[in-house]
Amino acid sequence: MSTDGNDSPLETLLLPFASGALAWPDDGALFLRARDGWPLHRQPLPGLVCVQSFKPEYDRLQRSGLDTDDTQRRFPLALVLPPRQRDEARALFAEAISRLQPGGIVVASMANDEGAKSGEADLARIGGPLQTLSKNKCRVFWTGPLNDAADEALAAQWQALDAPRPILDGRFVSRPGVFAWDRVDAASALLARHLPDDLAGVGADLGAGYGYLAAETLARNPRVAALDLYEAEARALDLARINMRKIASSATLGFHWHDVTAGLPQRYDFIVSNPPFHAQGRADRPDIGRRFIAAAADALKPGGRLWLVANRHLPYESVLDARFGSVRTVAQQDGFKAIEAIKAGR
Template identity: 55%
Template sequence: MSNDPVLNTLFLPLAEGAIDWPANGPALFLRARTGDVLDDISRDRLVYEQSFKPAHDALMRAGFHMHEGHASAELTLVLPPRQREEGRALLARAIQETAKGGIVMAAVSNNEGAKTIEGDLKALTGNISSQSKNKCRVFWATVDDRADTALLAEWLKLDAPRKIVEGRFTSRPGLFAWDHIDAGSKLLADHLPRTFKGKVADLGAGFGYLSDEVLTQNPGITHLDAIEAEGRAVEMAKLNLATHGDRATVHWLDATKALSDTYDAIVSNPPFHVSDRADRHDVGKAFITSAANALTSGGQLWIVANRHLPYEETLEASFKHVTVAAQNNFYKVFKAVGPKVTR
């Protein structure tokens, strides 16, 4: 496991004795992820909640258990997301999940708005303590009668699904391009064939825009698998693709891993940011490899990417024919046909 400054900072008050582990039951860890700091922590001390499939799978492999939503926790740990509405809703939920007299503790890197999010927790609870290390801040508050119950109720609603694009889709804060149609996805959708037939997959389907376009424009498709790693997006995609009935199925899966089915065509707008702001070329490259291994011998991959992302080499290594089907100043749409795979 790699070093994780935010995760290390989150557990600092526990390691130094400023905060005690709960005497009754495990701590709850919202938006949890694994890291070296968890290696020596007893698996019965934490239960986790994580909607991102790769992080969820890593926690399971490490021997931790999912939160089953039973008793309130005496200690709730949080790794808040960047998006403000989603982050505020998660802090409010952490308070709601914590027993009276218990503690909510969160950590954020300084360059991701640590002081601002610390201020949000203080606004909800009426009290705050904090510590700084590793260019991060860890801050905690006691859940008691000082809490602003009106603000808590208001912020709990911030993650609620809502209609976007003049009511065409349902989405929620924190998802990729959550309140509009992403320009890259739109460019891809505008240049896709209207002749797809058979079984199709959408890798990294988000809230379902691209899947909806493909199904609407291609009556010859018998079935589409919308594959998405973020569980919060999966919930939205199921709502948005419900009008297509049994022609569409939404799966909570990590598309960087081998796919279990075979497809006549695959479309994708892969993510290239995961848990930080750094480009992640490896995610898109893994999508390409997964697609090549899941396509029929003459199958097609249609993929859009920011112009600066180095996907051409992986595409050329994985497919017999690769062309640029469309491009503008920001994006390229690639058409790749005939995977170089021996089945």
């Protein structure tokens, strides 16, 4: 996806309908990993149902008035914007086929530098022969009318790729496509090693992922009364709910599918965070981290503490210095920095 306001994969996804190669079905279409953008509003798309598990994109779809109410019915057409992570994309192709009416068609689009060639080959493996168009440095490819997957056993195998699975010797469960899905990322590990043992009261984990930092926080801090986990990706938040059930803690837990950059709904004694610095593309987005820091500053009580980890090169110091009474770098290692920031008192 471009960062200049154009969404080339989305525009290319609708190319077969704009060119007349495909007709829009009377019974509508299911759009998996849907994103809003001008191509969705260029021509009427009656009956379009958009499915998106990433809260910022979901919110954009709703603000545009698009239907996000998936009732699990079957459709004559499934549109897909597959992610770069290949196992996640394969699961999505299998899901798309499973949601078709008899004779339905799957249409997918990917940027050439985001795995379009591999995505096209994968859809052909379970969907049979494809047709393809290229434009905008992207490919759009679609199946013929399907009654079932061309390889039903493979389709079932790929659909299972999205199921939660044990990682880290069974300590957590995770799934492909979630950030650092099969490991502890180095930044979170650095912050966890330097977390204090005197955090107390009500806290929050911003960008909680599958729950690693939240689990480490509670393991070190028995005086925490409550911890809210905020995560924009619903697939990750579902994992965090499972993983936090295993934690031996008396703390009350809250789980929030929420875009942290829009602000937080309540006040906290402390916050921990490994904020994202990418959106759904690969380019650095330090503005996201800065907005996480601003949201934390607004939500912390006077004297509240933010424990933050970030890539060393990301320019967060200006917003930290502006929004907090004191800021110190606790540790630097492997290109990351762990920071404690304390909000000024009244």
